[in-house]
Amino acid sequence: MTEASGTPSEYVAKVVARSADLRRLDPKARRLVKLLWAARGGITHELPVAQQRANLRALFANLPQDNGSARDESCAEVDVPLPGRTLRARWYGEHATGSAPILLYLHGGGWTLGDLWLADSQCRELAAACSARVLNLAYRLAPENRFPAAYDDVADTVDWLRERNDPRRIVLVGDSSGANLAAAVAQARPDAIAAQVLVYPQVVTTARGDLLDLRYDDFFVSAEGLASFERLYLGGADPADPRFAPLLGPGLGGLPPALLVLAECDPLRPHGAAYHRALCAAGTPAQARTMPGMIHGFFGLSSVLAPSAEAVHAIADFLAPLRTGPNLLEKR
Structure with missing residues (x-):
């Protein structure tokens, strides 16, 4: 996450030094970045993980929470029984019909931060916009549970859903590290899902500096912070393992159709762009949508940021064929 800015004078110096980069941002995004910097890095990787978690929750609790009609979307806490463990989850869209799409949502947070609350807003919005049921999963976090614990949780949850539903209506959706998990599991379970939606994913180690756009370093996430989360998650495991680095997966062809939603001013944007190119080159139907600023x-x-709602509607448009027939998405 964002790096500490130090004293007020250091904050001012940082704003001045980064003024050219800041001008590329949407005005409201620019205001948010400045607020994060002024907070002197409340989620900086230099803090203990427990403090980062508490600070991230406090940050989101202080943001406006009005999601329009989606705020009234019903939800229910459930347990997902998996081999040797039970995970917490939250269902949204209980009003949806039995033929509705089923979205398995995986929150971001560098495999280390976050919980059900972090993805509550987007899950409510997706359930409403997509006329879908959405399962928001609290997969296990690092460093208490290192790689491949989170991956295994997602793969086993896909199996659990497939046993109870038509796999032609199951969609993997994730943002950031959650999108990393979605992409990796989509490769392992291509016949268990109908589509994948990846919102600004990390698809390979951040040691690949050629895939980082450092003009936007520390605009909510920094290269150092991303590397820190990666170390906490991998704990010494091979960063070339395709369960962590889906860009290096051996079989990128024949996968379910993918939509990638990217942020223009994101150091990880080249990751999503590279994965989109790789999927297309391998013959997997893939679309990419980059949100300006x-x-x-x-x-x-x-x-806070109107393009978030635009992204929700882009996802709804992409998944619309699932509402009329489970095979239609394959023909797009």
Whole structure:
């Protein structure tokens, strides 16, 4: 997440030094970045993980929460029984019909931060916009549960959903590290899902500096922070393992159709662009939508950043064929 800015004078110096980069941002995104910098890095990786978690929750609690009609979307807490463990989750869209799409949503937070509350807003909006049922999953977090714990949780949850539903209506959706998990599991379970929606994913180690746009470093996420989360998650595991680095997966062809939603002013934007190119080159149907002037983390902040709502509607349009026939999406 954002790096500490130090004293007020250091904050001012940082704003001046980064003025050219800041001008590329949407005005409201620019204001948000400045607020984060002024807070002197409340979610900086230099803090203990427990403090980062508490600060991130406090940050989101202080943001406006009005999601329009989606705020009234019903939800219910449930347990997902998996081999040897039970995960917490939250269902949205209980009003949806039995033939409605089923979205498995995976929150971001660098495999380390976040919980059900972090994705509550976007899950409500997706359930309403897509006329879908949405399962918001609290997968296990690092460093208490290192790689591949989160991956295994998602893969096993897909299996659990497939046993109870038509796999032609199951969609994997994730943002940031959640999109990383969605992309990796889509490769492992291509016949268990109908589509994948990846919002500003990380698809390979951040040690690949050629895939980072450092003009936007520390605009909500920083290269150092991303590397820190990666170390906490991997704990010494091979960063070339395709369960972590889906860009390096051996089979990118024949996967379910993909929509990638990217933020223009995001250091990870080249990751999403590279994955889109790789999927297309391998013959997997893939679309990419880049939101101008947006930063990493914008999705789910519709009450602050209007393009978040635009992204929700783009996802709804992409998944619309699932509402009329489970095979139609394959023909797009």
